[in-house]
Amino acid sequence: xxxxxxxxxxxxxxxxxxxxxxxxxxxxxxxxxxxxxxxxxxxxxxxxxxxxxxxxxxxxxxxxxxxxxxxxxxxxxxxxxxxxxxxxxxxxxxxxxxxxxxxxxxxxxxxxxxxxxxxxxxxxxxxxxxxxxxxxxxxxxxxxxxxxxxxxxxxxxxxxxxxxxxxxxxxxxxxxxxxxxxxxxxxxxxxxxxxxxxxxxxxxxxxxxxxxxxxxxxxxxxxxxxxxxxxxxxxxxxxxxxxxxxxxxxxxxxxxxxxxxxxxxxxxxxxxxxxxxxxxxxxxxxxxxxxxxxxxxxxxxxxxxxxxxxxxxxxxxxxxxxxxxxxxxxxxxxxxxxxxxxxxxxxxxxxxxxxxxxxxxxxxxxxxxxxxxxxxxxxxxxxxxxxxxxxxxxxxxxxxxxxxxxxxxxxxxxxxxxxxxxxxxxxxxxxxxxxxxxxxxxxxxxxxxxxxxxxxxxxxxxxxxxxxxxxxxxxxxxxxxxxxxxxxxxxxxxxxxxxxx
Numbered sequence: 398x399x400x401x402x403x404x405x406x407x408x409x410x411x412x413x414x415x416x417x418x419x420x421x422x423x424x425x426x427x428x429x430x431x432x433x434x435x436x437x438x439x440x441x442x443x444x445x446x447x448x449x450x451x452x453x454x455x456x457x458x459x460x461x462x463x464x465x466x467x468x469x470x471x472x473x474x475x476x477x478x479x480x481x482x483x484x485x486x487x488x489x490x491x492x493x494x495x496x497x498x499x500x501x502x503x504x505x506x507x508x509x510x511x512x513x514x515x516x517x518x519x520x521x522x523x524x525x526x527x528x529x530x531x532x533x534x535x536x537x538x539x540x541x542x543x544x545x546x547x548x549x550x551x552x553x554x555x556x557x558x559x560x561x562x563x564x565x566x567x568x569x570x571x572x573x574x575x576x577x578x579x580x581x582x583x584x585x586x587x588x589x590x591x592x593x594x595x596x597x598x599x600x601x602x603x604x605x606x607x608x609x610x611x612x613x614x615x616x617x618x619x620x621x622x623x624x625x626x627x628x629x630x631x632x633x634x635x636x637x638x639x640x641x642x643x644x645x646x647x648x649x650x651x652x653x654x655x656x657x658x659x660x661x662x663x664x665x666x667x668x669x670x671x672x673x674x675x676x677x678x679x680x681x682x683x684x685x686x687x688x689x690x691x692x693x694x695x696x697x698x699x700x701x702x703x704x705x706x707x708x709x710x711x712x713x714x715x716x717x718x719x720x721x722x723x724x725x726x727x728x729x730x731x732x733x734x735x736x737x738x739x740x741x742x743x744x745x746x747x748x749x750x751x752x753x754x755x756x757x758x759x760x761x762x763x764x765x766x767x768x769x770x771x772x773x774x775x776x777x778x779x780x781x782x783x784x785x786x787x788x789x790x791x792x793x794x795x796x797x798x799x800x801x802x803x804x805x806x807x808x809x810x811x812x813x814x815x816x817x818x819x820x821x822x823x824x825x826x827x828x829x830x831x832x833x834x835x836x837x838x839x840x841x842x843x844x845x846x847x848x849x850x851x852x853x854x855x856x857x858x859x860x861x862x863x864x865x866x867x868x869x870x871x872x873x874x875x876x877x878x879x880x881x882x883x884x885x886x887x888x889x890x891x892x893x894x895x896x897x898x
Contacts, residue, residue, distance in 0.1 A: 417448045426452040431460040438465070443485055451493040455504050462486070462505060466513075480516045480549075487552040495559035502556060503564040508594040510567075511574040517553055519543045520575040537561055540572040609714060613638060614722025621771035622778040622825060629744075629775060630752035632768045639767065642714065688877055690742040690769070697760050704761045711766040712737050725827040725855040736856065739875035741766045744773030746879050777857050777876060778825075780885055784852040785822040785830065787889040788837055789815040797893055801840065811837055818853070827855040843869045845895040848888060859884065 416437065419425045426449055429437065434457060438446045443465075453461065466482050490498040502510060521541045533550050534543045535557065542557060544550040560568035617639075621629070635643065698705040715737035719728050728736060748754040748769060759769055791797055792811055801808070814836035821830035834853050838846035847869050848860040859881050861872035876882075 422448065423452045427454055427457070429457075431457070431464060434461060435464050443482075443489055447489050447492045450489055451497065455501070458501050459505060462509075480513070480546075483513050484517070484549045484552055487556050491552060491555050491559070495555070496563050498556055499559040499563035499567075502560060503567045506598065507567070507570055507574065508598060510571050512594075514553075514571065515575055517545055517549060518575065519545060519577060520572050522576050537568065537572060540576060542572070609642070609717040609721055611721050613642075614718040615724070617718055618722050618774065619825065621774040624771065624775060626747070626772060626775055627752070629768060629772045630748055630754055632764050632771070633758075635763050635767065639714075639764070643710065688738065688742045690745050691738065693756070693760060701761060704765075707763075708760065708765050711764075711770075712741070715741070715766070715770050719856070723855060725831070736875055737770060739877035740773035740777065741769040742773070742877045743776055743879070743881075744769040744771065747772050747776060750879070773876075776882070780857045780876070780882070781827075781830075781853050781855075782819075782822050784849060784857075784885070784889060785819045785834075787892060788834070788849060788853075789819050791892040791896075792837060792840060794893070797896055800896060807839060811840060822853060825855070827853075840896055841892075842895045842897055844871070845892070847871050852885065852888075860888070 416422065416425065426434070434449075434453070437449065438461070441449070450458070450461075466479055466486070487498070490501055519542070521543070523536065523539050523541050533547050534541055535554055536542075537557065542554075544553055557568065560571070634640075694705065694708060697708065712734065716728075716730065716733035719726075719733040719736055720730065745759055745766075748759065749756060754768075759765065792808075792815060798808060814833040818830055818833035818837060821827070821833060830853055831850070834850060838849060841849065844863060848871060851858050851860045851871065851873055857876065858873040859876050861874065864870040864872060
């Protein structure tokens, strides 16, 4: 496969030389966490990172593959392995030697290997078929291997030969898992199963390393939405899963000498410069800059910096939860950060005024903003459910149905949609709720239909003014105070006035 050309910036070249020329490269690389190591390779490029990759520990290599070889397929789909990236990495591994390559591929596990190679090669039992006698093929024992993409064949063949020499049992198991038998579908199902298993194993490793995984994020959001608000107010500690998360984030790195520690610090400063990253803990600005909670946190930064750092870590966690855990909403990093702070502000206002939770309990001890955010998200879920029930009540009202006149023929379909609407929102199944809302919205003025769509949402936003134009477009912002709930009440009370007659 032809190599991609790489144009390195001066900073990337400096970064490469700083690492490769280090007196003890393995000690320096071993000290880098996955995020920093991934940043380094992103800046230098995979093709130029051979010496660095050769210095990684087996665990680091596995974590690098977890980060670099998976592609997201959208909010609802499972991530999948990238064949092109895998082959590019194989080329770099092979440059470090056949034995190194075989060891590292075997390390990644059989499920990973079957899932990845299934997309790249076909394997035939030579005792059963004479297929695949062309030049782009190789025989390993009783198996004949043919590439699915000829341009990838050279690194694939070299990798399989390396496995044959140094990891023969692993190669045998790999090919046995891929061989095309009498039922081609059975082999495809085996590969799909292996891919699902590899994805699950990756999720478990990432969670242990302090990443917010999709499964853990969705579990957290579902729990926050379904707990009773009084139970949320009574929380006085992190959940076991959340405690493990923060512990993994704060685990001490391996002991290193002073010179290596200085090199790591310089490396991290250089990465920050290259990526224009501010490494200090900061609160989101955006539309949340004037929130009372933001002001309280600013004061906490001066008076109790350790507590402030933990609260910001909690907000970072909550933002990541929204990014990876939302099913029907997509957040950028900035949007997620502001949404997390707004939701925590809403929840804090409720806990302070309605549940008499002391402010120090929210700001100076766990579960801190986790509790405030959970309360706020619970309130948002209630907004969506109240809206769905209000729509159903209005459209089932006899007076309203009588006013519909000639449009009464729609009511049978609308009645069915209303039942689906309320049930779906109650279960948190918002894609189904949106489909039902489309039918119900046929009976409302377009502007009200758009407002309802904003409220019947996995993450509701407060509708604002109408923007002039050919299509109905409404400004929105995050819910962040109890006063916002009064605006929702007023809107729902006016629903009957916005029926299309």
